[in-house]
Amino acid sequence: MLIIGSHVSYGKHGILDSVEEALSYNANTFMFYTGAPTNTIRKDIDKDIVNQAHELMKKNNIDINNVVCHAPYIVNLANKSDLDKWQFSIDFIKKELIRCDELGINKMVLHPGNAVKISKEEGINNIIEALNIVLDGTTNCQILLETMAGKGSECGSSIEEINNIINGIKNNKQIGVCLDTCHLNDAGYDMNDFDKYLDDFSKNIDLKMIKCLHLNDSKNERGSHKDRHANLGIGTIGFDNLLNIAYNDRLKNVPKILETPYIGETDDSKERIYPPYKYEIEMLRNKKYNKDYMKNIREEYGR
């Protein structure tokens, strides 16, 4: 059975709200931030709520091992020109791992980092140094390095760069990879032939290291290095390619997470209007594109 879910919010009741939102989309997994992705303000974790969330997951056949946390994208392990900031990022990621352990979550996706004004090679060395401090064996949760679009000086936009980071990590039990189809397309990989990508990947990195897949269409052409997600079938990758990727046998047990935009969300305003996830999940499960799905979403949620 396809393991499919979406990004959901971590609400007033923390992860309990996340589970409820995922269930409303008929998802069997989900991904969340432990607070706003754009800041590092975090609330203490309430054990009662965690227990309730775990029970609700069990009752609805959501395997907690498929649930994924995402680290905020403002921390940056690649640049240590400001040592205080770099240390802050390290401390914060460490605290996020502790929070994941408390939540019972064993996977956290991380954008490797942005080299800014230094070479990517130097950036990658800083990431390795930071992750070796973070992964000191006192926490359980794994860090999954996300493949990036290569916007600006982003590290981790090629198989080689991801491989270089992994090779530098001493505690390799706690490291894995999260693929993102939009980022792969924007980084220049051909999503018309995903098996070719997996072949190339497996020449460098064991496919078992892939522990999560972000399933997104892309607003831009292959190789654009842009990183703008599109709804399924409304981008340059296309529904059929995304469907093939979702059902690829080699990634059968890997949770797939949608990070597609809300309907009505524009590039300028981050205003969220209607979530598309119930409809996108339905199309993936039915293996059939519904050309009216945008209209159906507006009808269901609209006034």
Ligand SMILES: [Zn+2]
């Ligand atoms: Zn992603």
